[in-house]
Amino acid sequence: MHSQSTALKVGSWRLQSAQDLNKLREQILSERDPARPEIVICHGTGCLANGSDKVAKAFKTAIDAAGIDAKVVPGIKTTGCHGFCSRGPLVIIRPKGLFYQRVSPKDVEEIVKRTLVEGQAVERLLYKDPKTDDLIFTEDQIPFYKLQQRVVLHNIGKIDPTDISDTIAAGGYQALAKALSTMRPEQVVKEIEKSGLRGRGGAGFPTGKKWRSALNAIKKKGRPVYVVVNGDEGDPGAFMDRTIMEGDPHAVLEGLILAAYALGAQQGYLYVRAEYPLAIRHLEIAMAQARAFGLLGENILNSGFSFDARINRGAGAFVCGESTALFTSIEGKPGNPRPKYVRSVEEGLWGRPTVLNNVETFANVPLIIERGSGWYAGLGVSHSTGTKVFSLVGKVNNVGLVEVPMGVPMAAIVEEIGGGVPNGKPFKAVQTGGPSGGCIPYRLKGTPVDFDSLTAAGSMMGSGAMIVMDDTDCVVDVGRYFLRFLEEESCGKCLPCRLGLTRMREILDNFSKGQGTEQDIEDLTSLAQAVQDGALCALGSSAPNPVLTTLRYFKEEYMAHIRDHKCPAGVCKDLITYSIDPELCTGCMSCARQCPAQCITGKKKAAHIIDAEKCLRCGICMDTCKFNAVVIS
Amino acid sequence: MSHYGVQIDEIIERYPDKPEYLIFLLQDIQSSYGYISADAMQLACDHTGVPLTQGYSVATFYQSFRLDPSGEHEIRVCLGTACHLKGGQRLVEDLQRRLNVKAGGTTEDMRFTLSTVNCVGACALAPVVVVDNEYLANATAKKVDKQLKVLDSQNAVGIEEGGHA
Amino acid sequence: MITFKINDEEVQARPGWTVLETAREYGIEIPTLCFHPAVSSSGACRLCMVELREGSWSKLVASCIYPVAEGLQVYTDTERVRNVRRWVLEMLLAACPASPEIVQLAAKYNVIRSRFASKDPDQTCFVCGLCARVCEEVVGLSAIATVDRGIHKRVGAPFARPTDICVACGSCITICPTGAMQKIFDSVRGEPATALTQLA
Numbered sequence: 001m002h003s004q005s006t007a008l009k010v011g012s013w014r015l016q017s018a019q020d021l022n023k024l025r026e027q028i029l030s031e032r033d034p035a036r037p038e039i040v041i042c043h044g045t046g047c048l049a050n051g052s053d054k055v056a057k058a059f060k061t062a063i064d065a066a067g068i069d070a071k072v073v074p075g076i077k078t079t080g081c082h083g084f085c086s087r088g089p090l091v092i093i094r095p096k097g098l099f100y101q102r103v104s105p106k107d108v109e110e111i112v113k114r115t116l117v118e119g120q121a122v123e124r125l126l127y128k129d130p131k132t133d134d135l136i137f138t139e140d141q142i143p144f145y146k147l148q149q150r151v152v153l154h155n156i157g158k159i160d161p162t163d164i165s166d167t168i169a170a171g172g173y174q175a176l177a178k179a180l181s182t183m184r185p186e187q188v189v190k191e192i193e194k195s196g197l198r199g200r201g202g203a204g205f206p207t208g209k210k211w212r213s214a215l216n217a218i219k220k221k222g223r224p225v226y227v228v229v230n231g232d233e234g235d236p237g238a239f240m241d242r243t244i245m246e247g248d249p250h251a252v253l254e255g256l257i258l259a260a261y262a263l264g265a266q267q268g269y270l271y272v273r274a275e276y277p278l279a280i281r282h283l284e285i286a287m288a289q290a291r292a293f294g295l296l297g298e299n300i301l302n303s304g305f306s307f308d309a310r311i312n313r314g315a316g317a318f319v320c321g322e323s324t325a326l327f328t329s330i331e332g333k334p335g336n337p338r339p340k341y342v343r344s345v346e347e348g349l350w351g352r353p354t355v356l357n358n359v360e361t362f363a364n365v366p367l368i369i370e371r372g373s374g375w376y377a378g379l380g381v382s383h384s385t386g387t388k389v390f391s392l393v394g395k396v397n398n399v400g401l402v403e404v405p406m407g408v409p410m411a412a413i414v415e416e417i418g419g420g421v422p423n424g425k426p427f428k429a430v431q432t433g434g435p436s437g438g439c440i441p442y443r444l445k446g447t448p449v450d451f452d453s454l455t456a457a458g459s460m461m462g463s464g465a466m467i468v469m470d471d472t473d474c475v476v477d478v479g480r481y482f483l484r485f486l487e488e489e490s491c492g493k494c495l496p497c498r499l500g501l502t503r504m505r506e507i508l509d510n511f512s513k514g515q516g517t518e519q520d521i522e523d524l525t526s527l528a529q530a531v532q533d534g535a536l537c538a539l540g541s542s543a544p545n546p547v548l549t550t551l552r553y554f555k556e557e558y559m560a561h562i563r564d565h566k567c568p569a570g571v572c573k574d575l576i577t578y579s580i581d582p583e584l585c586t587g588c589m590s591c592a593r594q595c596p597a598q599c600i601t602g603k604k605k606a607a608h609i610i611d612a613e614k615c616l617r618c619g620i621c622m623d624t625c626k627f628n629a630v631v632i633s
Numbered sequence: 634m635s636h637y638g639v640q641i642d643e644i645i646e647r648y649p650d651k652p653e654y655l656i657f658l659l660q661d662i663q664s665s666y667g668y669i670s671a672d673a674m675q676l677a678c679d680h681t682g683v684p685l686t687q688g689y690s691v692a693t694f695y696q697s698f699r700l701d702p703s704g705e706h707e708i709r710v711c712l713g714t715a716c717h718l719k720g721g722q723r724l725v726e727d728l729q730r731r732l733n734v735k736a737g738g739t740t741e742d743m744r745f746t747l748s749t750v751n752c753v754g755a756c757a758l759a760p761v762v763v764v765d766n767e768y769l770a771n772a773t774a775k776k777v778d779k780q781l782k783v784l785d786s787q788n789a790v791g792i793e794e795g796g797h798a
Numbered sequence: 799m800i801t802f803k804i805n806d807e808e809v810q811a812r813p814g815w816t817v818l819e820t821a822r823e824y825g826i827e828i829p830t831l832c833f834h835p836a837v838s839s840s841g842a843c844r845l846c847m848v849e850l851r852e853g854s855w856s857k858l859v860a861s862c863i864y865p866v867a868e869g870l871q872v873y874t875d876t877e878r879v880r881n882v883r884r885w886v887l888e889m890l891l892a893a894c895p896a897s898p899e900i901v902q903l904a905a906k907y908n909v910i911r912s913r914f915a916s917k918d919p920d921q922t923c924f925v926c927g928l929c930a931r932v933c934e935e936v937v938g939l940s941a942i943a944t945v946d947r948g949i950h951k952r953v954g955a956p957f958a959r960p961t962d963i964c965v966a967c968g969s970c971i972t973i974c975p976t977g978a979m980q981k982i983f984d985s986v987r988g989e990p991a992t993a994l995t996q997l998a
Contacts, residue, residue, distance in 0.1 A: 046757045049768030085757030236713035239754035316696030332653040334694035339841030393715040393756035467714045492951030499889040530885035533858040534844040619723045620774045684940040689956035693946045
């Protein structure tokens, strides 16, 4: 990534005090020309996968070629994820803030000419409000962004995450400077307690309470104490922690250093999922820069407080998101959860008092310390303060990353920010909390999205994945999906989890074939209870949740499989047949060529026929057909 | 993806001789050689002071470690929830048929290793297939097939060039 | 001494004891399979689950690893406990149909038939890991360990090859609760160990 914002050289500054940090910040800001055009190109994983790196290259070439006056050479900045992933690659032209979506390298020349040289908007790249058809020029006017409150994500999309001067200019490390120069460690813990912050990783345990218990444990056991970032974001469909680590790595680091200061820890660990190479790279860069500036390592800001941290890459095990499994993994062993009824704050990593918090939790900490617990407690609702970042995915128009205050109704997130379901129908359910969570049905769309309301509805907050399902998604299939996922990801140690999940899945397999009885539903429920009660760790004890909530809200759909041998959503292979609508088929032969079973026949330009006997129900014909002529019955 | 020039000793020396560095070592061996051979594992265990049985436990517990050589190209089909809802499983089945290999395996000619991954976090592009390090957005059987053909033709060119040199 | 209640009866335990140890001291029956006093507890089989109650709050814990505490109220035979026990035994019966020990234990708790089909009629191992623990903690060798994870987890030697770390002491065979180690042993030791298995 290249930012031309400052001439700062890493290593030339070792900050000695809070005043030094402020001086540096002022210097960086004074070197900046607010009127200078800047091309901000989203380099989140979604946009990168859509080729935003090629867009950035094209801009560089086009600007050089256009020979723009040397005084106003626009800067090019690549940033973390802007969140509106379904519209990527995203490009924003500052200072005006023009928002271009779905930009491809071949659009770049026109943007340079029309916008940068002539000062006009390229209308075809602007966002069009699907409801009013109005063109929208700037990010903040787009409904997807307008209804959000970006607190944790406030820097992401604005700063270059690989350049610490950008972070410092945006106010990074101010909280750390404040704490080190004006607060005692105990006061930091108190602020976090008063803020009401609850852990963003899943169960929502109050962060301040955790830190307080650790302080008490330290009184009994002495130091060392460890602080650990849980960046093993494993819930499928969740990518908020990755976005924070990629887009604002210093925020996570600053939160970690503050926790270390509060607890007197000298060593920290960041456990990051191996599937997130970019997050790991950005954190590594951030740590190296922070060390060079005297913000990490020996004698931070000359305060006498020393702390350093290292990154542990995960090696591919979902269960390592569980705290004790994560510790055993850092210790170099298989990630088996520990069979101990001792809390991690007393006996965690290396058997020492340990505070483990999730990425988003740590990213909240500097905000609380800088702006005060009172400000933070005013966001959200009484028992769930602050905001929460969600990844909104599945059958929803605006797929992406969303941050809202706690307590916002589910419907506001899915229908207003998310723009509803692509086929225009109401959503069927929203799956929250990943494999440990549950499905909230449409009729409960008013459910406030906070820790306690989601739990009361039989689901949970989890890490914040929201998977929107429509009427073509089958609850039996989704239940099977999550169980199969957990069967593979279970550590395999305790019997309720290792044997129970497979047996539960097998019962669902039968349902998906139209077999099974009402007795099976009863057995499934009772077995699910045994797994909940009997499993050794949270992976197992929460594993039955997706099945139990769908049984609670969608029992009829289960019954349709068993009693009527039908899959109403048209998903379960054994209960559906594919056929071709002769009215819609143009006889293009595309499906016949792709069919692996070669069971589609028909002449060119005449309606085709599927041989249901030979059909594998692989669905390739349906994916291939451009005329929606393949139908499921 | 593999750097066969790296000597195993060089990797081993990167980390202190403590058990906590076993996973770091195995990860580096894996990324340099594409897999962890029995000999490499023995060296890593000896260096970190971990019994071979426990090293083997570690290597088989974590999904990212391979104990057999992997193919020239790696095809990873994302099976995150969003990809599942949008047909990820169908893509796996199709690739298994096409390549005549089960997920997790490598084709006989050592060209392709097919694996599944639990969410790469690119849910907006679902279903996603990652071929080597290239993301295929909104993947279909046809798109993946096309990409595999591209790799095949690249390979043919590579061999020719190699032959001339 | 620590005083608490099991099934409403007052019991006393030494600090550091587990609920299971205390129950056994008082002759209160709690079934176990993966527990052995000679090695550390792993809490894997979950047959020893008991219910803790305090007012309307209740929770199930594994008694083999749950430390005693003043004032605990422990129940060893509640409906929730029986539910876990029944399902674990039904699943074990299907997983290890060839183990007479498991058939007997299940029968003791009135589990005669399993609703689940067996996948391997000769299987006796349910991967409790006692063999690996005794080898590591008592023998001090670590010739065997659990391999893989989840539903693929099993007991074995590295690369499924015989290992010369094993000194054929037979401790694993002795500690195995289902007789499974007798079969696995040959693959670890590498040579017929008939004499040893007879000894065991």
